[in-house]
Amino acid sequence: DADVTQTPRNRITKTGKRIMLECSQTKGHDRMYWYRQDPGLGLRLIYYSFDVKDINKGEISDGYSVSRQAQAKFSLSLESAIPNQTALYFCATSDFGRGLRANEQFFGPGTRLTVL
């Protein structure tokens, strides 16, 4: 079984709709991240959480919100989807502390989101 799972894997929605992307992990990691990938831009950080009570904005958080329901679950919401949010979205996890294990991230399979 995959250590980091994302649902749905693919989603097509319309402008203005609210949508939630979900991430679950069985790695026992404290830290979770949401990224979006766009062609030519690499991966950019949307939000991250170092524990259940800690939520932080990344470099492109506008138009997104997150919820850390439990250590193992981290959801990303688009309150009112717009076409330029069409992208590939990744959830990732890393261990606590400092050093290599805190910096090495493990990724889910990604969610392809299309906003029409």
Place this chain on the structure above:
Amino acid sequence: AQTVTQSQPEMSVQEAETVTLSCTYDTSESDYYLFWYKQPPSRQMILVIRQEAYKQQNATENRFSVNFQKAAKSFSLKISDSQLGDAAMYFCAAGFGNEKLTFGTGTRLTIIP
């Protein structure tokens, strides 16, 4: 600002040959961590190799090795004996001590049979 730059959007190599993908970064930190991730058509992000900046020895994982030049802030990936399954997008990433990763824009590698 801490940045990671991949200057080669696309590369190609003949099967069984060796190819090197370039990555440079900019930081004032002395302690950081460098990674190469592979993204095949399945779109899964797969960790290929990691390097801790305080280690002088270059990391190696089977056919994959890095050339880490700390003074030049360079972290290139060498793939030896290229195989068709190596075809993918490759991302260089760096953790600059704040437990977040900064990614480069990627290099698409094509393997020519």
